[in-house]
Each structure stands twice: as C-alpha cells, then as structure tokens.
Amino acid sequence: MNRSLESLLQLLGRAPRKPKKDELSPEVQKIYFYKKGEKVTKAQLEALHDEHHKNSKNKWRKRRWLTLIIVNLLFVVSYYFDIQLLEGALTASRFMGFHMADLNSALQVMLAHKQVLINLMIGITTIFILWFILGGRTFCSWGCPYHLLAEWTEKVHLWLAARGLAKNYTFHRGVRTVFYIIFVLLALLTGYTVYEFISPTGILSRALIYGPTLALIWVAFLLLFEIFLSRRAWCRYVCPIGITYGLVGVFSPVRVTYDMTDCKHEGDCRNVCLVPHVLDVTIKNRSTDVEIGIGADCTRCGLCVDACPTNSLNFEFKGLTHKPSKPEVGRSLMPEKKEEQS
C-alpha cells in the first residue's frame, strides 16, 4: 500500500525518494554488499546483453508497435470498408457494437457539459476495467498514435543531441499535474472541452480515420519542439491523458517488475525509458526489496525489458506469470557460498 502511494505521488510529479539504509530488506542489503566489489566492464555488459537477446532483439517493441498500428488501423479499415468492427475514433468508439470511451475525453465532456451522461457510462466502465487490468498508461504506449510518432522523432532528437544540434531542456514533472488541474478547471469553468482542442491523440486519431486536417500542423509543431528542445516533452510534462490512465492503473496486476539480484546498475533501462523516474529503483542502493514492481507512471512499453542485459526487468501478470528460471550468467558473479557464512 505504501508503495502504491509512493508510485502515485511520483506519477503526480514527486521525485523518487532515496531509501534510508534501514528501509532496505536484509536480503537486499546483503546482495548490495556483495555487489560492492564487483567491477563490470562495458564488454561484459554487451556480452550479457547479446546472450539474453540473441533470439529476440526488441521483442516487446515489435509486439507493441504492431499492436498500436493494428488498433489504429482497425478504426481506419472498419470505416473504409464499412465493416462496423471498430467505429468512431480513440476518443469514443464501439467495438463490435460495444461502447468504449476514452476516460480523459469523457471526463472533459462531463465537466464541460455538467451532466453525468448515462450513455457514456457504459463506455467509461468498459475502458476503466480494461485499463485497470492491463495497466493504465499501457494505453499510452500500446494505443496512442502520438506516442508512436513521438517515439520515432525521439530517435531523431537523440541523434541530433549527440551531435550538439538539439537540446534537452527538462521541466519539473509536477507541471503535468498542474496541467491536469488547469484542463479540469477550464472544462468546468468555460463549458468547453478545452483540452480536446490541443490533444494530439484525438487529432491524430481523427486525421487517420477521417482524413488530414489543419490541426496536424499543431501536432507537427509539438514533434519539432520535442526534436529540438525537449525530449518527449508532451508525454512527460503535459498530457493529462497520461495522468488519467496512470491513476487508473495504480493497482494494475500487469506491470514490469524489477529483480535486483543480477542487475549491474549500468542504467541501460533508464536511458531508453520515457519516464525514467519509475526506474529509480534500478540505481544501486535504491531498491528496498529483491523484487519490486515498477510504479504507476510506467507505460508498460517494454523498452527497459528489451534493453536490460541481465533479465532483471520483466513483465508480470500478478498471479498468472511464473518467474522465468534465471539463466546462470548473472548468478555466476554472486558468491553464493559466502551467503551461508554471514
């Protein structure tokens, strides 16, 4: 429960807290102790990474991109061929006749209209249950078309930044919570769904289905801002949809879990992550337990799972997944025998 609260506060913008030594479980302390003397070279890490991913490079990214593209194409195909499979757009739709409504759009509409729309409740309930189970922000990385574009332009940003051609100005993460409150208040006070006017998710989804609009210029502007000035700025610092779904997914059984036993703390996971603060536990002496679930702000994109050279990060469906048996590579560095002595 405490961890849920902590992950909730992190979602809203609090910086991850460095745990005090006595908060670490004895087992964790022992493992960190043994890791002290351990020197890891880059070559070693690469060898580990190759070993673990020789058959499945970018496994999760491939699956995710495919899912995201299929979901969004389903809307397009359904309308184009009039097969009524998935009607509407990401803001609200019907899947084989069954209502679905984006939670943030529905919230904006109800705040602006000041009515609880009964018809909308079915769609809200469906989507709430779906993302409660699958993990709230899973929507972001597995469904949102802007996320995919931003992921591609992020590569351009990193390429340019490495050459000194682009900057990465950061913002306080709490600013996203401020935006959330602003857009809630604006909808309530003005009676317009103000956020929908600038939501790249809605704009892109509609543009895909109903054809290009002028509003795409705004989306292009956002992408350019992210390329030249701030890495993944919209998803990290602005988008209220992320918070809405983040809140929904706090108790989700689907999540990425971190096992610190074999972790080399080299930080490959944090380098690829959209929300690196959730991976703060992968820094040495930050994990309180041997196995720990990653917080609510995590989009379950799986980039860290793909990047991890030691299989320390994995997807987990609470109560369903069995931990994969650990390969011996990482363990070999652990002096297991000494453990009995201490």
Place this chain on the structure above:
Amino acid sequence: MTQATNAKAQKDKPEKNTTSKKPSKKKTINRGPGRRAQEARRQFLRSVALTVGVTSISLVGFIPLKGHADTRLKMRPPGALAEKDYLASCIKCGQCVQVCPVNAIKLDDMDTGFGLGTAYIDAREQACDFSCDGLQCVLACPTGSLTHVLDYPKDTRMGFAKLDKPKICLAVAGKGFKGIVRGLDYDGVLRYEEIDRWNPIPLKDHPYDVEICDLCVQACPIEQRYNQCQEGNYPSGDKNQCPPKRAIALELIEEKNGVRHMKPVVYDGCVGCGVCEMICPTEQAAIVIDCNEVTKMPLSPEYIKKSEGHS
C-alpha cells in the same frame, strides 16, 4: 544552462570537443552549492513558461467563437443540442459521420476553435435527406450530443429554409429546368424511393425535366413524407413518421404591381434538412437554410413525452 539536463544524452559522447573548451570556464562559474539551486530555478521558470505557453495555446480555441458562442456558424446534424451545449457534450469521435448513408456529416477543423472534431453538415455539398429514416447519427452518438430524444425527422430542428435570392430563382423567373442538376462534377446523392428504397443514388444519375422549376418542393423529404401520409401510406409503416404540416410548396404570387409569378414558399413543417439548398439548380442556391432559426411548429407529443422521461 543545459549541462545537467543534457547529461544523459551526452553520456556516451566521447569527451573531446565539449570538454576542451567549456568546462574550464564553467567550472569557475558553476561550481559550489549554488549550482544545483540555479538549475532548479531555471527548471522552475521553464516549467512556468511551459504552463503559460500551452494553456494560452489551448485558449486560442476561443477566438473563432468570439461573438457567437450561442449561434451556429454551420448546420449541425439532426438532434444537435443548442450550440454551447453541443460543443460541450460532443466527444469528437465521428461515429455519426460513419453511419450516415449519404455522407452528409463532416468534422470541423481547428479553425473553428473548440468546434474541432465536432460534426457539421454543409447542405449545399451534401444535405441530410433522412434516407436512413431511423436517424442513425442520433443512435450512434455516444454522448447524447445529438439528443436521443429525437426519433423522427419531423421533430428535427436543423434550421429553416428561406428563399435567399428570389431574383435568381428559376420558378420566380417562370423558368423550367431540364438536365442534370449541379452538373457532372457534383457527387452529392439523394434517395429516390421510387428508384431504390435502400440506396441513395448520385444526383447526376437522375436528370430532371420540369416546365416550372419545383425541384426544392419535389425533393423535400418532409413533403414526400407528408404526401405519403396523405395517401395513407405511412413511411416505414409508422404513423408517427407523418409530418404534421407541409414544409414547402410552389405558389402563385401576385406582386403589388400586378405581376404574377410562381414562388417556393416555406411552411412551418420545414425542419431545415437542406435538401432544397442542395438541389437548387442555379449557380448559387437561391434557397438556403438559416441554421440559427427554426420553425414555430411545436414538437410532437411523442417527442415531448420522451424528453420529459429523459430529464
């Protein structure tokens, strides 16, 4: 300014060009306890700027609405709530667009401000001819932005037709019409029940030949329903479909100077579907829909009963 922020991105970078020049200078400036605080202050200021910037941009949506928050700039689909409520309740999903059999419904763009993504109808381009009979757009609407109280075309209030340019009206000029309405490049469709009950056909596949132009009267969906009901032949076998009043008729008018001519006269039955505007064969439509005006005809008892149940 960016040394801390860029640390991650520059991590892998070989330390040659940047480290040779900058650090020696910056070390002297930035070292000390103030550095972290300085970066935090800058980040805070940037965050404030971002908040102000993005919020301001979102408020740009007000500009196109300035001065007419309560009036419509465009015709809305059947059942649309009053403009302000309509913009508030529409979830911008376009499900109404997808179900319309004549593709009359389109979605607004960013130039309409908060109207972005909301549904409208350009009647001259393609009017709603009620050929779905059951008001599919209303049924599709997930939020009731197109009110679910509405069941029948007769209770729709999309606007009200008026003879905007009597001088170019063919009927007023005593002219007939022969040929293809709106030309071969026009792709609009209408349903002709006598040709195909279920599928609308392109207007260009249905040439007209009339001695005095009365296309607006002929094509009017309300008139068609009214006439069917007069013959005891209820649309979809439902008596409730019957419009209580006529919508439009060609009448002989005598001007003060004694000149007599025909003229399309709009009656209270008109619900503003826009088919007259669409089919008007003159270069510009002589008859158009005013989307901010509606008939004085009261709503049907069925409608009122249902809306009471809803509220």
